[in-house]
Amino acid sequence: MRSAEHLFEGSDGGGNGIAVRAAGALCWRVRRKQLEVLLIHRQRYDDWSWPKGKLDQGETLPECAVREVAEEVGLPIKLGIPLPTIRYPVKPGLKEVHYWAAATGDMPPLPDGKEVDTVLWCQVGKARGLLTNPSDVVPLDALAAAHEAGRLETWPLIVVRHAKAKPRSAWTRAEGERPLAATGKRQALYVQRLLMAWHPDKVVTSGWVRCLTTIAPYAQASRAKVKVTHWLTEADHKRKPAKVGALFDRLLAKGTPVAVCTHRPVLPTVLATLADHMDDGLADALPGTDPHLAPGEMLVAHVSVAAPGTIVALEAHKPYDD
Template identity: 45%
Template sequence: MATVLAAGTLPWRRRRGRLQVALVHRPRYDDWSWAKGKLDRGETFPVAGVRETLEETGLRVRLGHPLPTTTYTVASGSGRAVKEVRYWAAEVTGGDGGLVHEIDEVAWLEADEALERLTYAHDRAQMDALVAADASGTLTTWPLAILRHAKARSRSSWDDDDWLRPLDDQGRAQAADLVPLLAGYGIERLVSSPSTRASDTLAPYATATGGRLRLKPGLSEEGYAQDPSRAGHHLDRLLERGVPACLCSHGPVLPDLVNRLLARVDPRLAPGLVARSVIEDVASSGLAKGEVLVAHIVGTGEGARVVAAERHHPLDRG
């Protein structure tokens, strides 16, 4: 049976201290559900979720931690297909609320009202998870992305200093693909190894957003070999700031950074159990070139704790 890939969000806000979520109504089906839609060709799940939310609700959102994925059977041209929809909690950051596509109404409802109005039982798991996160104090998070530089020219084909080795064609495509992905999480602060293959991985995002790219020698392979403590220092500084950030480095440096994040997972928080699994997997298998680990964090400094995590591979797309 064929699989249809889709993504969506639960846009949320607070009014008079009360949590509200946005449901959409489709007149074609006369149903109430979450903003969602199919992945375009070559699109990643998070990018699709942000795009579909804007197209269906007119709202701009910043992705928070992931919510339960749902699967169900739908009609397709070949008969039946399994539809897989991945969801995120999404804090509203702007937008005019203008309705387009097949949506004729967006309703902001409190949790109990939303559960009653949802048409499909399979949409309730996301609402339950959102409410649980809110109750545990882990709904409001900020993202810290750990990125391995995109694919570069091989060492054997490069005669100059290794730190000057540039991205190849595939690497440049990966760097371009990172622009909408990082934008979906509202990344603001950019920190990178000064090696060309690392800084050029984040350069397109810096250009697109007008952000400043901060180059730190301690994140390079050469700098890490001289003083391994510097890489951890740069990570700690980002944790102190608590600003949505991306740190780009190299394969030999990443295990130290990932293990530092692993130590920040709070086992007392239910979402933290999933976060630990994701980060442990990255710690053991590493990140592919151009792949990003997104840690969702509550608090700052010594009190910063990872409550959810996800990884996105440049080939993990529709």
């Protein structure tokens, strides 16, 4: 595994001739200073693997990963760093499985036997020997390498561009009052569902209507603490862009999972600040051209616990646009 990882994709993982898309997670914990992972045994296939499954209709990859872990092993999780995607042939064609790390110290309940009949916490070496599908070792090795490098335990800082708004040309009132378009309102519900995969405890947002409306469904569903700051608006950022950089420096120093909702013209300052907190290889993966993020799109920066303020992985997820 490289010193830092990135994953940029759409809500369904894109095309590339993939017949089946799936997602799952490598649940991990540390016991007696040893990294342990959670394996499942499926009686239907008589195999040892990771909790995973196919996307439901309209579901995003992160949502699928969280749901499958809950269904197969009964554990609620929050996603950590993205792990390597694996591909292998199945009857319909090529299957692509996206994986995330997920820290948990809980012992799962006894499986119901419908899909999984046994779960097992074990150290990496034993897991490597038990896994039935050789390709399942790839995310395991990446997980172990991240642990050895002190980059496995992270918290998320999520940058959200507000959802699609009514056109400026069709709005004659104050710019701060310009609302979301019909598509934007649907994107806001997507944002709510997707943010649940990381479940940030705090939301910081521009006070303009289109940002407040984008983040409202998540704030209501999660009861996250919401803070409105005028420096994230287009107008105040234009006056003093350094205030936005200082805000992100403070958020990175605090170490609290957070989502930040802002506007397209503010994003260059945000991304430049984030780049200062990661190595050059990862910074090269940041979106470099305008508009940087599509309406409703989010950039998830995974921040190291062992090295406070250091971003070690990135991923981006786009909303649908109908």
